[in-house]
Amino acid sequence: MPAAIRTAHLRKVFWGRPAVEDVSLEVEQGEVFGFLGPNGAGKTTTVKMLLGLTHPTAGKLEVLGRSPQDKEARRFIGFLPEMFRFHDWLSGEEFLRFHGELYGMEAGELRRRIPEVLEQVGLLGRERERIRGYSKGMQQRIGLAQAILHRPRLVFLDEPTSALDPLGRREVREIIGRLKAQGTTVFLNSHLLSEVEQTCDRIAVVHRGRVVRSGRMGELLAERLEVELRVDALSPALLERLKGLGSVRSAGGQGAVLEVDSEAKLPRLAEAVLHSGAQLYALTPRRLSLEELFVSLVSEKTGRRGA
Numbered sequence: 001m002p003a004a005i006r007t008a009h010l011r012k013v014f015w016g017r018p019a020v021e022d023v024s025l026e027v028e029q030g031e032v033f034g035f036l037g038p039n040g041a042g043k044t045t046t047v048k049m050l051l052g053l054t055h056p057t058a059g060k061l062e063v064l065g066r067s068p069q070d071k072e073a074r075r076f077i078g079f080l081p082e083m084f085r086f087h088d089w090l091s092g093e094e095f096l097r098f099h100g101e102l103y104g105m106e107a108g109e110l111r112r113r114i115p116e117v118l119e120q121v122g123l124l125g126r127e128r129e130r131i132r133g134y135s136k137g138m139q140q141r142i143g144l145a146q147a148i149l150h151r152p153r154l155v156f157l158d159e160p161t162s163a164l165d166p167l168g169r170r171e172v173r174e175i176i177g178r179l180k181a182q183g184t185t186v187f188l189n190s191h192l193l194s195e196v197e198q199t200c201d202r203i204a205v206v207h208r209g210r211v212v213r214s215g216r217m218g219e220l221l222a223e224r225l226e227v228e229l230r231v232d233a234l235s236p237a238l239l240e241r242l243k244g245l246g247s248v249r250s251a252g253g254q255g256a257v258l259e260v261d262s263e264a265k266l267p268r269l270a271e272a273v274l275h276s277g278a279q280l281y282a283l284t285p286r287r288l289s290l291e292e293l294f295v296s297l298v299s300e301k302t303g304r305r306g307a
């Protein structure tokens with residue numbers, strides 16, 4: 001089975017300025033893959049190359065084992081663009097029928113499939129209304145229905161929940177879960193990191209056009225820990241030792257909070273305290289959330305926090 005997406009050293013330059021410097025990705029079929037990065041990192045440009053909407057300046061890419069320009073490959077791909085807003089004079093049903101015909105679906109199949117996807121996205125009963133009158137959340141739902149209508153093997157979702165309330169977001173997470181259960185690959189682009197954390201199997205973080213980190217969600221989150229240390233007295237010598245073991249976030253008279261890159265550092269922290277002659281009252285490790293990991297990764301490269 002070919003990878004759903006494979007890129008090697010993908011690069012795109014607009015008017016002499018690189019939007020994507022060097023992106024190598026491998027997404028297996030059936031995975032939910034999160035593609036993350038701060039504004040302007042090159043995510044949309046990468047997705048456009050994967051969809052065959054813009055040509056790379058350099059590098060290689062394959063989607064479902066084929067070139068994105070290949071018409072056959074396109075039949076198996078679904079796409080929900082960000083800020084989805086067009087054909088709003090059509091009713092939801094007309095809009096889906098129009099897209100189904102573009103995908104080459106037969107009339108009978110469309111009659112069966114349209115109510116199914118409307119149900120999945122929670123719009124059954126509203127399909128006769130014009131999209132112009134839909135709320136932002138309903139517009140995002142009809143866009144999602146369009147992206148999955150032809151049962152794609154690979155679906156690109158660009159900020160699929162930005163206009164949805166918490167219930168709507170949960171429903172989209174459920175839809176993504178069902179797509180995964182059916183073996184569909186989902187390539188998700190989102191700034192809502194708590195959602196990505198709950199939804200994705202693997203992620204890549206892109207920054208200034210380069211992949212700065214990628215891997216399985218669980219493994220990436222296990223890589224870094226925040227540790228709270230409490231001691232009877234934090235001497236300058238102990239503080240120096242702590243700085244050698246991790247990145248100190250805050251330090252006071254009787255404690256410090258620092259970030260370390262593995263659990264193996266925990267006994268070494270305890271040793272450092274004991275060797276300094278201080279009394280260890282507490283050593284409390286905590287895993288970082290995806291949002292904290294993201295901020296940490298991006299700010300390491302730029303010196304910017306709170307991205």
Ligand SMILES: Nc1ncnc2c1ncn2[C@@H]1O[C@H](COP(=O)(O)OP(=O)(O)OP(=O)(O)O)[C@@H](O)[C@H]1O
Pocket residue numbers: 014015018019020037038039040041042043044045046
């Ligand atoms: N058609 C274009 N012509 C010139 N520059 C472009 C074009 N498209 C994107 N860029 C530039 O390339 C860089 C990457 O943009 P891109 O839209 O890929 O980022 P992004 O990661 O999707 O950002 P966001 O999260 O804000 O959507 C930006 O500096 C952008 O201004």
